[in-house]
Amino acid sequence: MQPTSETETAELVRSWRQGDAQAFNLLVRRHQSRIFNLALNYVKDEEEAKDLTQDIFITVHRSRNALRDEGKFGAWLYQLALNHCRNRYQRLRRRGFFRSRSIDDPDAPLHLAGGEDPEQLLAREDQDRLVRKAIAAMPAAEKEILLLRDIDELSYEEISAVLGIPLGTVKSKLNRARLALKERLVKILPRV
Amino acid sequence: MNCEQLPHFFTAYTDQELAAGERVAFEAHLAQCPACRRELALFKATVSRLRNLTPVAPPIDLLAGIHARLAEPATPLAKLRAWWQEFDFSLSLPATAVALTTALLLAIFFKGEGPLPPVNQEVQAPRTTMAGRIDQTARSSRLLVPATVGRPSAPAPFHDWPETAPVHPPIVALDLFQQPDVLMLVEQMPAEALPQFLRQLAGQTAWDTAQPENGLLVIDLPPADLHRLQAMLAPLPLAIAPPAAMSPHFGLDRARLRVAIQLR
Numbered sequence: 001m002q003p004t005s006e007t008e009t010a011e012l013v014r015s016w017r018q019g020d021a022q023a024f025n026l027l028v029r030r031h032q033s034r035i036f037n038l039a040l041n042y043v044k045d046e047e048e049a050k051d052l053t054q055d056i057f058i059t060v061h062r063s064r065n066a067l068r069d070e071g072k073f074g075a076w077l078y079q080l081a082l083n084h085c086r087n088r089y090q091r092l093r094r095r096g097f098f099r100s101r102s103i104d105d106p107d108a109p110l111h112l113a114g115g116e117d118p119e120q121l122l123a124r125e126d127q128d129r130l131v132r133k134a135i136a137a138m139p140a141a142e143k144e145i146l147l148l149r150d151i152d153e154l155s156y157e158e159i160s161a162v163l164g165i166p167l168g169t170v171k172s173k174l175n176r177a178r179l180a181l182k183e184r185l186v187k188i189l190p191r192v
Numbered sequence: 193m194n195c196e197q198l199p200h201f202f203t204a205y206t207d208q209e210l211a212a213g214e215r216v217a218f219e220a221h222l223a224q225c226p227a228c229r230r231e232l233a234l235f236k237a238t239v240s241r242l243r244n245l246t247p248v249a250p251p252i253d254l255l256a257g258i259h260a261r262l263a264e265p266a267t268p269l270a271k272l273r274a275w276w277q278e279f280d281f282s283l284s285l286p287a288t289a290v291a292l293t294t295a296l297l298l299a300i301f302f303k304g305e306g307p308l309p310p311v312n313q314e315v316q317a318p319r320t321t322m323a324g325r326i327d328q329t330a331r332s333s334r335l336l337v338p339a340t341v342g343r344p345s346a347p348a349p350f351h352d353w354p355e356t357a358p359v360h361p362p363i364v365a366l367d368l369f370q371q372p373d374v375l376m377l378v379e380q381m382p383a384e385a386l387p388q389f390l391r392q393l394a395g396q397t398a399w400d401t402a403q404p405e406n407g408l409l410v411i412d413l414p415p416a417d418l419h420r421l422q423a424m425l426a427p428l429p430l431a432i433a434p435p436a437a438m439s440p441h442f443g444l445d446r447a448r449l450r451v452a453i454q455l456r
Contacts, residue, residue: 036250036251053254054254094430132245140440171204186234
């Protein structure tokens with residue numbers, strides 16, 4: 001799960017909890033890319049993702065004494081991040097944020113001007129952004145398991161710990177989520 | 193194996209986790225089915241797409257922004273607002289205070305008086321309690337009355353961390369309210385929105401809906417559909433109790449959930 005060993009992370013967490021401010025900075029730098037991309041894939045907007053990522057790390061800072069096992073910092077961080085992402089997503093959705101940005105309809109066909117070739121259109125429009133758009137529009141349970149497994153490359157055991165669901169359920173949910181995303185991508189990409 | 197079964201095993205096959213017999217059957221079907229071969233290829237391509245998504249670099253001022261916000265004085269109101277935002281209450285604080293007070297008064301007024309009748313048995317005599325009103329409606333609307341009513345399922349994991357997500361006591365005492373697993377309060381539902389909402393409810397064949405009285409709806413639905421109900425109410429100011437009901441995992445260990453919706 002971590003780009004560095006869990007032992008190193010646990011030592012950083014220990015130092016941080018003992019008052020070492022630089023240790024917190026190091027923890028943020030080591031995890032900010034993963035958390036920012038998790039947030040971005042969840043809410044599909046860079047400004048919101050930035051704000052959300054800051055919220056997550058601020059909660060991490062304020063909740064440092066709630067972490068029972070320093071060796072489980074990664075799973076704890078992911079749980080905390082996902083909770084923030086879910087809440088932010090729900091709030092934005094209630095306010096019509098995604099509708100106003102056409103994010104909630106990744107199945108909508110591409111609108112081609114007369115004579116435009118879809119391949120050329122997609123060369124202009126970042127295919128990664130289309131994939132992110134499809135992910136962001138999925139139900140939370142499907143979206144999260146795809147983000148954790150196929151983007152953040154957590155093991156099944158780690159995902160089970162983060163989401164609090166049995167190992168077998170992780171695998172079956174993952175399969176369903178991948179099938180659902182496949183169906184979406186087939187509609188919006190000329191070649192998946 | 194047949195075409196309908198094969199996709200259920202795609203992940204296990206690509207992870208090389210199929211038992212020997214299953215793998216033989218899987219590959220035997222693939223060998224003779226071009227459609228399934230194509231589906232498996234698309235499935236693998238989808239996973240590959242995900243794994244090859246280029247990460248977006250986080251903003252360079254992310255850490256500085258974190259420190260700036262940590263340095264801000266945390267007034268009680270700022271803490272309350274942050275906690276409120278964390279639980280995604282769309283209502284303003286005063287409006288939700290009114291909504292929660294209403295919920296509590298509603299619970300006290302409609303307190304239940306005993307166990308509910310078993311599942312699928314018609315209630316013979318209407319009672320004056322909330323359960324009774326629902327029973328009375330149930331006979332005409334085929335609403336099934338659950339045999340047991342318990343507390344909501346175990347809260348989502350984040351509720352175990354007192355500093356990140358304070359654990360809330362139920363908005364209403366469940367012993368008084370008894371039936372609903374989830375309470376939703378809708379503030380200011382426009383008159384034109386209600387008929388449309390009721391039509392949407394009628395279209396949900398797996399849901400049972402009752403309207404014991406004006407402004408109150410009771411819905412029995414599969415736990416996995418709770419988020420869909422929330423989505424149907426999404427544009428409106430809405431308060432939900434318990435907060436764990438906003439988690440996608442809420443109530444998944446139960447066969448059905450009962451949701452009470454108070455419309456104002």
